[in-house]
Amino acid sequence: xxxxxxxxxxxxxxxxxxxxxxxxxxxxxxxxxxxxxxxxxxxxxxxxxxxxxxxxxxxxxxxxxxxxxxxxxxxxxxxxxxxxxxxxxxxxxxxxxxxxxxx
Amino acid sequence: xxxxxxxxxxxxxxxxxxxxxxxxxxxxxxxxxxxxxxxxxxxxxxxxxxxxxxxxxxxxxxxxxxxxxxxxxxxxxxxxxxxxxxxxxxxxxxxxxxxxxxxxxxxxxxxxxxxxxxxxxxxxxxxxxxxxxxxxxxxxxxxxxxxxxxxxxxxxxxxxxxxxxxxxxxxxxxxxxxxxxxxxxxxxxxxxxxxxxxxxxxxxxxxxxxxxxxxxxxxxxxxxxxx
Numbered sequence: 232x233x234x235x236x237x238x239x240x241x242x243x244x245x246x247x248x249x250x251x252x253x254x255x256x257x258x259x260x261x262x263x264x265x266x267x268x269x270x271x272x273x274x275x276x277x278x279x280x281x282x283x284x285x286x287x288x289x290x291x292x293x294x295x296x297x298x299x300x301x302x303x304x305x306x307x308x309x310x311x312x313x314x315x316x317x318x319x320x321x322x323x324x325x326x327x328x329x330x331x332x333x334x
Numbered sequence: 335x336x337x338x339x340x341x342x343x344x345x346x347x348x349x350x351x352x353x354x355x356x357x358x359x360x361x362x363x364x365x366x367x368x369x370x371x372x373x374x375x376x377x378x379x380x381x382x383x384x385x386x387x388x389x390x391x392x393x394x395x396x397x398x399x400x401x402x403x404x405x406x407x408x409x410x411x412x413x414x415x416x417x418x419x420x421x422x423x424x425x426x427x428x429x430x431x432x433x434x435x436x437x438x439x440x441x442x443x444x445x446x447x448x449x450x451x452x453x454x455x456x457x458x459x460x461x462x463x464x465x466x467x468x469x470x471x472x473x474x475x476x477x478x479x480x481x482x483x484x485x486x487x488x489x490x491x492x493x494x495x496x497x498x499x500x501x502x503x504x505x506x507x508x509x510x511x512x513x514x515x516x517x518x519x520x521x522x523x524x525x526x527x528x529x530x531x532x533x534x535x536x537x538x539x540x541x542x543x544x545x546x547x548x549x550x551x552x553x554x555x556x557x558x559x560x561x
Contacts, residue, residue, distance in 0.1 A: 234370070234395050238405050241391050242381040244408035245415070246438055252419030253426070261422055263519050266555050266561070268417035274494050275414045276507040276546050277523025278540075279386060284498035285536040298500075299395040305501045309508040322501035323360070327494035 293334040301326035335393035350443045350470045354385075358477020360498040361388050368396040375482035379475045381442060387411050388478070389499045391441075395431070407513035410544045418445040420522045429460040431471045436460075441468040441474075443507070522550050 258263075284302075287295040304320030309315065362375050370392075378388050389412055394404050418440050425448070426436050444467050453459035485492060511520055526546050530539040 236394055236401060238378055238381065238432030240401050240404045241387060241408045242367065244405050244455065245382050245384050245387060245412050248412050248415045248439050249390060249419060249440055252416055252423060253433065255422055256420065260423065263422060267551065268420045270551050272415055273510040273514060273520035274551065276503055276510055276561050277520050278527040278543055278547065280500065280507055281524060281527040281531060282540060298467055301497060302500065302504055309505045315505045318505045319498055319501040320356065322419050323434040323495065325360045325497040326497035331491055332496045
């Protein structure tokens with residue numbers, strides 16, 4: 232029951248965020264909003280990267296090495312090939328191998 | 335609804351097909367390992383339809399988060415959708431009855447397919463965008479549900495599959511980095527969040543990060559305006 236409520240809340244807030252612009256700005260978009268629309272996406276992505284790595288411990292074994300190696304490989308592959316799917320697939324498999332068999 | 339319309343919408347949606355299946359399967363497996371079955375995977379993929387937030391949602395569900403935490407976290411993680419909507423206002427202006435679904439289904443990936451506002455010649459542009467959005471949604475549902483069902487049958491351990499979310503954000507971040515001339519917003523996002531993580535700890539840093547990032551970006555704008 233609690234879980235169903237949690238899903239409902241997450242679904243409602245998500246839908247609200249998606250509908251709001253179409254309800255609020257029927258004619259003209261204020262310039263601070265346009266500015267935020269341009270600069271927020273890269274900031275939020277940076278935030279989400281840190282969010283994913285929030286529980287990595289640098290002080291105890293394996294010192295965040297699997298995350299570091301897999302992240303660096305993902306970014307490097309993306310820089311070289313610009314193929315998002317390939318980078319995600321490779322990075323994830325590498326991380327699975329590192330955490331299951333190496334560290 | 336004719337064949338040419340269906341074909342062009344399907345062709346446009348193809349780049350998302352593989353990505354959604356893979357990420358959806360990853361989510362389905364993760365959800366299963368948290369103890370939630372196929373009906374949950376189906377409901378979440380239909381009703382939420384938000385990749386990153388569904389991954390985050392698994393940890394909220396299994397951690398027994400409060401409703402307020404769930405609402406605020408969703409607000410933070412999905413706030414970027416406000417800005418997708420804003421930039422699609424003019425494209426979707428005359429879409430009539432299709433508009434609610436077009437707005438609802440505007441995910442990162444669908445946005446990236448449709449944001450240029452182009453539609454192939456000779457087809458109804460709104461119906462075309464509706465179909466692209468609908469195809470993407472179906473791929474996502476298929477991925478989430480099949481991952482949830484098949485995840486337990488796989489002959490190897492899926493531990494570590496959660497890194498697919500990290501990898502998704504890393505590649506999107508890298509793409510933003512490569513395609514923009516102004517790298518400051520990306521750096522602000524990384525550094526402010528890191529600072530907040532150190533200050534507030536790993537369970538309470540998301541909201542302060544979001545507020546501080548917005549504040550700093552607004553201050554940077556005033557500086558931009560003055561020079």
